Amino acid sequence: MTHQTDIPATSEGPLKGIVILDLTRVVAGPYCAMLLADMGATVIKIEHPLDPDLTREFPPLQDQDGAAISGFFAQYNRNKMAVSLDLKKAEGRETFLQMVARAHIVIENFRPGTLDKLGLGYGVLAETNPAIVLTCISGFGQTGPNSPRPAFDSSAQATGGLWSMNGTVEEPMRVGTVLGDLSAALYGAIGTLGALRQAEKTGIGQCVDISQQDSIISLTENALVTYTASGKVTVPEGNGHPFVKPYGRYACKDGYVFFGAYTDKFWREACIVFGDEHLLDDPEINTMARRFDPDVYERRVKPLVEQWCGRHTKAELEKMTGARFPLSPIKSIDEVVADPHVRLRDMVIPVQYRGVDFQVFGNPVKLSGGTREKNAMAPELGEHNERIYRDWLGKDDEEFEFLKKNGVI
Structure with a gap:
């Protein structure tokens, strides 16, 4: 499998030379791509020029010259390049496929069917680049009767059984973090790397289908097998354990x-x-x-x-x-941040975004050869348009200006 990956080197690490096109928004997809970027992959975040990732406006916000800069966005989009591109325009689709021809991985978290409607489904991508790995993260997966349903993290916690098990018997509670998003991101990274290894050996890529509901179900410990084996439904245990005591x-x-x-x-x-x-x-x-x-x-x-x-x-x-x-x-989280053990393991690290330094969580994957999340930066919308479209894809002045003038980028 050969690719032209002549983007000027920006990273080291085990995934150096791997090019990822990141079409994702919010948490699950961006976190998946970020984990791979921390390990050295070149991740190109692709956003609509007029409708970028909405987390660019998510709190916590810091003021910088009158602009509100998001620490949330910085945390999940560090170590990425960024371009703007309208995939609904013919020229946008054409440009995207030119990028696919030179890439190894595409990650998306649209509702299932969206890429097909854009004329950019897996079949089209594979025609352009047979070795491409397409990782799709969604609420309920790419198949099944619930596949088209919109979903958030809480949708997965609700339908995957976790919500019913957490809290107290009197009041089941959602787990206090977006575990559906985060677990889907982790499984997405694992599946992507597995598919990439197969593509490197065979020259044939595949579609990696990650469901938030599936991810949550896999985190319910012994609840599923307890029910199928005994008929007993797991209920909230509060701060205790169903049988281990004292615990x-x-x-x-x-x-x-x-x-x-x-x-x-x-x-x-x-x-x-x-x-x-x-x-x-x-x-x-x-x-x-x-x-x-x-x-x-x-x-x-x-x-x-x-x-x-x-x-x-x-x-x-x-x-x-x-x-x-x-x-x-x-x-409490302030005690976690102050914990010298946590600091020693680089789990609180600086990331810069639009001139603001944020302290965010580090990468829990510790490699003896190192990862590259410390002192990383998060990109502005379209920050690397020239570098990607002109330097990497080789578009000339006339074509580049056409894309700008017509709102494609």
Whole structure:
């Protein structure tokens, strides 16, 4: 498989030389493409010249010379180039296919059927470049009766079962982040890399179909197999666990911690740390199976753990327990940002967008050869039009000016 990828080198990393055309908006698609950009791929974000990615206006916003600059956009679009292009115009479609001929991957998160209506479905892309990988991220996938339905993250949490399992029995709750978007992005990146490897070996690409609903279903742990095997429907457990005990949220002097010393090994360590070694021989709670018993837990174990935690602060508990058994402070986001461990692992990094420096989350994929998210930049709308259309595609002055004059770019 050969491509002309003579965009001036902008990156290093395992995906250096891979060109990705990013047609996506909001979170799921942009995050998928960003993960690959962090690993060295050249990602070209393609936006309609009059209707760009709406997250360019999403909060948090910082003022820069009277303009409101979005940290949200910066976080999900770092390390990308950007061009403007109207795919509804014939010249726009022609230009896009010229880009497809030189690219390796296209990522889109339109509603299924949109690319076909534009005359740019997978069949057309594959005719232009048989090795192209098309990754499609949508609410319900490219097939099935619900495929055409519009969807947001909450649609996936609702229809994938997660919403019904989270919160309390009295009030099921949506998970407090866009987990449907984020998980679809992660699966999208995995599927894209798998398809790319196959294309590199065979010269034949394929369509990667990622559904937010599917992604959420895969995150419901044992709920699905529990139902199919036993008929039991998983319900919200609040801050506890359906059978593992003690394992949940417990109050301390200045907030809450997660306490998870449920195995016999960890329980022994907890009893020693809190000065209650005599409990190791207590016949009612001296084995994991006995502590799992709901009555025993409520009557003996829960009050004991509440007493242990209630005497100390989060910091004291974290220091006392160390690596002896699982105990973690339940941290607010300001505490997460200040965590020296998080900082050491580059999970809070600077990204610049339109002259504003934002602190955003880093890339959780840590490669010994490094990734390139630190000190990255996010592009302005159409920032790289000349570099892509003139330098890469080779359009002359007359054609480039025609595209500008006629609103194609």
